Amino acid sequence: MSVGTYTPAPGAAPLPRMIAAQTAFETKMLLRNGEQLLLTVVIPSLLLVLFSTVDIVDTGEDRAVDFLAPGVLALAVMSTAFTGQAIATGFERRYGVLKRLGASPLPRWALMTAKTLSVLATEILQIVLLTVIAFALGWSPDGNPLSVLLLLVLGTAAFSGLGLLMAGTLRAEATLAAANLVFLLLLVGGGVIVPLDRFPDGVQSVLALLPISALSDGLRDVLQHGAAMPWGDLGVLAVWAVLALGAAARLFRWE
Numbered sequence: 001m002s003v004g005t006y007t008p009a010p011g012a013a014p015l016p017r018m019i020a021a022q023t024a025f026e027t028k029m030l031l032r033n034g035e036q037l038l039l040t041v042v043i044p045s046l047l048l049v050l051f052s053t054v055d056i057v058d059t060g061e062d063r064a065v066d067f068l069a070p071g072v073l074a075l076a077v078m079s080t081a082f083t084g085q086a087i088a089t090g091f092e093r094r095y096g097v098l099k100r101l102g103a104s105p106l107p108r109w110a111l112m113t114a115k116t117l118s119v120l121a122t123e124i125l126q127i128v129l130l131t132v133i134a135f136a137l138g139w140s141p142d143g144n145p146l147s148v149l150l151l152l153v154l155g156t157a158a159f160s161g162l163g164l165l166m167a168g169t170l171r172a173e174a175t176l177a178a179a180n181l182v183f184l185l186l187l188v189g190g191g192v193i194v195p196l197d198r199f200p201d202g203v204q205s206v207l208a209l210l211p212i213s214a215l216s217d218g219l220r221d222v223l224q225h226g227a228a229m230p231w232g233d234l235g236v237l238a239v240w241a242v243l244a245l246g247a248a249a250r251l252f253r254w255e
Contacts (some may be wrong), residue, residue, distance in 0.1 A: 012105035026118035039079040048072045052137045069134040070219035071192035076126040081159035083183045089167035090175035143222035154237035155215040161244025168252030186212045211240040
């Protein structure tokens with residue numbers, strides 16, 4: 001037997017394999033977390049079924065599910081990319097998980113890439129589930145799929161940046177409280193369930209600039225009214241995405 005036959009060859013795995021492994025780990029951890037499942041799956045599904053079948057909110061002459069389905073899709077994106085990611089990342093930072101991962105062969109940018117891919121994977125599962133429920137309730141969407149995709153991607157980028165900014169600058173307990181509070185406030189005032197035109201004019205103009213309002217209104221314009229490309233809503237989301245991701249990259253603290 002030649003010398004060195006069993007000599008180990010230490011070294012990091014190829015970068016794509018490391019990102020794929022971390023993405024799979026992040027996704028499994030998210031789906032196994034009861035609180036995250038409540039935010040990402042249970043609440044949006046219940047809201048869609050409840051408000052589509054019970055006449056609680058005045059959605060105008062259109063069927064309730066046609067109005068609610070786009071808004072609930074926007075809520076699902078926010079719950080995963082913002083609320084869920086902010087809370088999970090905040091506690092990872094508190095317990096030193098991010099610090100340890102930052103010292104591993106996986107670069108920090110690759111770790112954030114894995115987290116983003118995990119968010120996208122979870123959103124795909126959410127969208128499929130909510131779409132099936134909406135179709136079962138009689139939803140009949142219309143519009144350009146490319147416009148829907150652009151809205152969802154920009155919405156994910158904007159909310160992901162805001163979630164990482166919050167998780168990287170606040171204490172974990174403050175992030176938990178603030179993320180849940182923002183989720184509830186935007187659920188009520190972001191055009192998800194209650195149409196923005198039900199608010200006073202001055203308040204309505206401010207709420208329309210929120211990322212959840214731009215995402216829900218943009219999806220509604222495309223899927224309910226057949227708009228080709230909601231440039232105004234896409235512009236609002238693009239501005240939020242650039243500002244939030246830029247601030248998160250600059251201010252995020254790993255310890």
